[in-house]
Amino acid sequence: MNQVTLEIPYEIPVDAHNPVEPFLRMDRMPHIWCPGCGIGTTVNCFTRALLDSKANLDKVAVVSGIGCTGRVAGYANLDSFHTTHGRALPFATGLKLANPELQVVVYSGDGDLFAIGGNHFIHAARRNMDLKVICVNNLTYAMTGGQTAPTTPDHVISATSPYGVFEPSFNLVALAEAAGASYVARWTTYHVKQLSRSMEEVLSKKGFCFIEVLSPCPTLYQRRNKMGDGLDAMKFYKQVSKIRHGAPTSECALTKSGEIVVGKFVDRDRPDYLELLRGQMTESLGDRYAEPEVSCSC
Amino acid sequence: MAKGFVAITVERCKGCGFCVEFCPTHVLALSSAFNSKGYHAPHVVAGEKCSGCDLCGMYCPDFAIFGARYAR
Numbered sequence A: 001m002n003q004v005t006l007e008i009p010y011e012i013p014v015d016a017h018n019p020v021e022p023f024l025r026m027d028r029m030p031h032i033w034c035p036g037c038g039i040g041t042t043v044n045c046f047t048r049a050l051l052d053s054k055a056n057l058d059k060v061a062v063v064s065g066i067g068c069t070g071r072v073a074g075y076a077n078l079d080s081f082h083t084t085h086g087r088a089l090p091f092a093t094g095l096k097l098a099n100p101e102l103q104v105v106v107y108s109g110d111g112d113l114f115a116i117g118g119n120h121f122i123h124a125a126r127r128n129m130d131l132k133v134i135c136v137n138n139l140t141y142a143m144t145g146g147q148t149a150p151t152t153p154d155h156v157i158s159a160t161s162p163y164g165v166f167e168p169s170f171n172l173v174a175l176a177e178a179a180g181a182s183y184v185a186r187w188t189t190y191h192v193k194q195l196s197r198s199m200e201e202v203l204s205k206k207g208f209c210f211i212e213v214l215s216p217c218p219t220l221y222q223r224r225n226k227m228g229d230g231l232d233a234m235k236f237y238k239q240v241s242k243i244r245h246g247a248p249t250s251e252c253a254l255t256k257s258g259e260i261v262v263g264k265f266v267d268r269d270r271p272d273y274l275e276l277l278r279g280q281m282t283e284s285l286g287d288r289y290a291e292p293e294v295s296c297s298c
Numbered sequence B: 001m002a003k004g005f006v007a008i009t010v011e012r013c014k015g016c017g018f019c020v021e022f023c024p025t026h027v028l029a030l031s032s033a034f035n036s037k038g039y040h041a042p043h044v045v046a047g048e049k050c051s052g053c054d055l056c057g058m059y060c061p062d063f064a065i066f067g068a069r070y071a072r
């Protein structure tokens, strides 16, 4: 399965390997994602970001909720946690507070983070919890059959909106900014270089960082809307995306087939939760305040 | 001689065509042959043009292809 097929008019060095492989649990390949699904592409970007940032992989943890995107935790060859639906952020919060030296990355779907987990999202952002959140937004609850999510745009046909969605949807980047995130960016799976650079950037940024990645779901989103396959979605992203760094997030709402504004929208510094906690405790208790020693030896 | 090479794990490919579409120098095409799951994997049609940029590897959602530069 893993051997490289040599039907190539030149030599491949014997020690050549796919740079993503050390970051994956290769015994679990092939993965469950459909042909043309974009989640694997985001994983490539994430591994390139980890490589380029020279992060100490023993200090990186990946936390996912439930969904197709949630499977990332199961495939990542890092300390990774596949938690319950919607609870990736509270789990990650506990992990971070108990092990402040860990770099905690939350990798989950739009439904997981903004429907069942929406309340956790706004409060983690408000507190500026030092977490890096990567949201694969396929505009639907994919794993459960393509139901309407809080992100599904107007007029889209879904399993639960056979006549088209009519309820207003969330603009995730505006929501993240309003709730207090330190860093907010949006890319699509077409923008592999920019996405991995953003991911690398947040690995060295303190505070609550949010990256939204639009990603094809040919099986459960596009099929009902006659939007073709994964490659068609990639071509669509290429065609309609406009890079506008610093654009006001309120102008970046997504529609079914309109322009997709991508770029880095917010990059600001505010004290994170742990800093605020330490500051307040030291102010109130002085020398009586001691950092709890809760670091694990793993 | 090509600056780089591309390696394909045919059996892991699901035939999405991302690598073919986004290779900047059009090194790849989907083969008419099937792998054992019934997908058309890419094959190399212009190997001498490969720069080893690994964009195919960045795009491939199935971790089935990568490119690299030859060490000089």
Ligand SMILES: Cc1ncc(C[n+]2csc(CCOP(=O)(O)OP(=O)(O)O)c2C)c(N)n1
Pocket (backbone or CB within 6 Å): A066, A067, A068, A069, A070, A085, A108, A109, A110, A111, A112, A113, A136, A138, A140, A141, A142, A143, A144, A149
């Ligand atoms: C408490 C609970 N409620 C509902 C579900 C069913 N469920 C599983 S995944 C999912 C939605 C996933 O959507 P999203 O987070 O966008 O991930 P995707 O599959 O689209 O990547 C739902 C509703 C569940 N597993 N647990």
Ligand code: SF4
Pocket (backbone or CB within 6 Å): A032, A033, A034, A036, A037, A038, A039, A068, A069, A138, A142, A143, A216, A217, A218, A219, A220, A221
């Ligand atoms: S259902 Fe959609 S999101 Fe889930 S693996 Fe298939 S294409 Fe990807």
Ligand code: SF4
Pocket (backbone or CB within 6 Å): B004, B005, B006, B022, B023, B024, B025, B026, B027, B028, B049, B050, B051, B052, B053, B054, B055, B056, B057, B066, B067, B068
């Ligand atoms: S490494 Fe670059 S040039 Fe070579 S096949 Fe892949 S995308 Fe094309």
Ligand code: SF4
Pocket (backbone or CB within 6 Å): B012, B013, B014, B015, B016, B017, B018, B019, B020, B040, B041, B042, B059, B060, B061, B062, B063, B064, B065
């Ligand atoms: S991108 Fe990967 S899965 Fe898609 S056709 Fe190319 S090798 Fe196959």
Ligand SMILES: [Mg+2]
Pocket (backbone or CB within 6 Å): A067, A109, A110, A111, A136, A137, A138, A139, A140, A141, A142, A149
């Ligand atoms: Mg989703």
